[in-house]
Amino acid sequence: MPRRVLISDALSPAAVAIFKDRGVEVDFQPALGKDKEKLAAIIKDFDGLAIRSATKVTAEILENASRLKVIGRAGIGVDNVDIPAATAKGVIVMNTPFGNSITTAEHAIALMFALARQIPAADASTQAGKWEKNRFMGLEITGKVMGVIGCGNIGAIVASRAIGLHMHVIAYDPFLSPEKARDLDVEKVDLDDLLARADVITLHTPLTPQTKHILSAESLAKTKKGVRIINCARGGLVDEAALRALLDSGHVGGAAFDVFVKEPATENPLFGHPNVVCTPHLGASTNEAQENVALQIAEQMSDYLTRGAISNAVNFPSISAEEAPKLRPFIALADHLGSFGGQTVDSGVKKVTIIYEGAVAQLKTKALTASVVAGLLRPLLADVSVVSAPAVAKERGVVVDEVIRASDGDYESLITLIVETETHERRISGTVFHAGKPRIISVNGIEVDAVVAPVMIYVSNDDKPGFVGRFTSILGAAGLNIATFALGRDREGGSAVALIAVDGAVPDEVLADIRAAPGVREVKALHFTPA
Structure with missing residues (x-):
């Protein structure tokens, strides 16, 4: 039976042709994505579903997708796809993470010029017949300092364009290594330094719990007087109400936004200010970008349906069906180890070393390494998948090394993650027992046997009497129930973890109380996706 793909959003004729040229039947219904009932009724007849943003692939639709093998999103965002439901159904979800990069970067530069020379307001005034030449005093870009928050794929392109305009570029990105910064010809700085020095600040980072309101009222107050703020990344990175207040006071010289907390943005705190330029999420809106992502997703889906090749999948590594059963528990362990590291490092990651010992070293370690790196990067870079993680790490100058060893310890298989940052090194080891449950068995050289759970508290402390009692009292007073409690130490009276x-989320005030307890060196609340 030939493979069949349903296209439920607008894709170019060239993309349709790619499917047909590779022997895949296509049903092109570009308006179908808006009709959930009809989509749910016919999805059972297709092996693939190609979409943009209009189609919402819900769990209800996937329930009827008995034949579906792959969903392809022409673009980077997969918020309109229920990823857990697709994964449970065994459906690969692909996207095109880099197809819009140049277009979005160019839009940020365009907004910078529009803001610097007040082009929208000057255009409206001139077309109204006013000729207010003295009213529109601009800002010269040459020689100014651009601060880039998030120097990944798009941020690096913006930095390159700004350098070509003879701007000095400074960048804040915890995953940008000094070596990569030198290659990009940008100066790596901390956030406070960027806020104090930048004449123009442009944001190019995903929206995660760590980056939400990265430009908060407190951060914005630290900026240079007259600064211009540009956001073509995600709504919510900037506290819009706080920014409006600083625009009104004159501290912030102007703002240009393409993205907003609520979209479609029919009203917003920034609207109506004379020094604000707004566009309706146009970052990816060029003919070239739309064509690129359409062609890419058609190629990726065709390769998977006809040859089994998996590219840019957000929910599964590139492994065969025969390898999957053996790899699955170790993929979960690898992700947990990476996530542990990513949630506990506080400075830029320079190098990641993954050591495989014993039987696990005979498996496809590239897939495991991708899972480790994805887990490590995900706390700050929400869109990272096991497929994109190695490229994202390389893009940020993070060195990733694999080491294969024969087993020389107590475990049949052992994976050790070593994360080297600019200030410290963290080492976490884990294994999988016969029951298939990932376990953390060592942290920074201290043995501790802990089954990974959805919510955990990690504490490093001095090995002194009374710590356990104080700790459990704090949790008890907060109404937090303990499921398991694993302890370890390097020696009597030395260091302990x-x-x-x-059971449940850990409030910030509880972490603060634990941190204030005598002998506590470090405390973190950790969140893990269940295996």
């Missing part, structure tokens, strides 16, 4: 699984 604890990994505690709890």
Whole structure:
């Protein structure tokens, strides 16, 4: 039976031709994505579904997708696809993470010029017949300092264009290594330094719990007087109400936004200010970008349906069906180890080393390494997948090394993650027992046997009497129930670690109370995706 793909959003004729040329039947219904009932009724007849943003692939639609093998999103965002439901159904979800990069970067530069020379307001005034030449005093870009928050794929392109305009570029990105910064000819700085020095600040980072309101009221107050703020990344990176207040006071010289907290943005705190330029999420809106992502997703889906090749999947590594059963528990362990590292590092990552010992070293370690790196990067870079993680790490100058060793310890298989940052090194080891449950068995050289749970508290402390009692009292007073409690130490009276699984979220005030307890060196609340 020939493979069949349904296209439920607008894709170019060239993309349709790619499917047909590779022997895949196509049903092109570009308006179908808006009709959930009809889509749910016919999805059972297709092996692939190609979409843009209009189609919402819900769990209800996937329930009827008995034949579906792959969903292809022409673009980077997959918020309109229920990823867990697709994964549970065994459906690969692909996207095109880099197809819009140049277009979005160019839009940020265009907004910078529009803001610097007040082009929208000057255009409206001139076409109204006013000729207010003295009213529109501009800002010269040459020689100014651009601050880039998030120097990944798009941020690096913006930096390159700004350098070509003879701007001095400074960048804040925890995953940007000094070596990569030198290659890009940008100066790596911390956030406070960027806020204090930049004449123009442009944001190019995903929206995660760590980056939400990265330009908060407090951060914005630290900026240079007259600064211009540009956001073509995600709504929510900037506290819009706080920015409006600083625009009104004159501290911020102007703002240009393409993205907003609520979209479509029919009203917003920034609207109506004379020094604000707004566009309706046009970052990816060029003919070239739309064509690029359409062609890419058609090629990726065709390769998977006809040859089994997986590219840019957000929910599964590139492994065969025969390898999957053996790899699956170790992929979960690898992700947990990376996530542990990513949630506990506080400075830029320079190098990642993954050591495979014993039987696991005979498996496809590239897939495991991708899972480790994805887990490591995901706390700050929400869109990272096991497929894109190695490229994202390389893009940021993070060195990733694999080491294969024969087993020389107590475990049949052992994976050790070593994360080297600019200030410290963290080492976490784990294994999988016969029951298939990932376990953390060592943290920074201290043995501790802990089954990974959805919510855990990690504590490093001095090995002194009374710590466990104080700790459990704090949790008890907060109404937090302990599921498991694992302890370890390097020697009597030396350093100790604890990994505690709890039922429910850990409030910030509870972490503060633990941190204030005598002998506590470090405390973190950790969140893991269940295996």
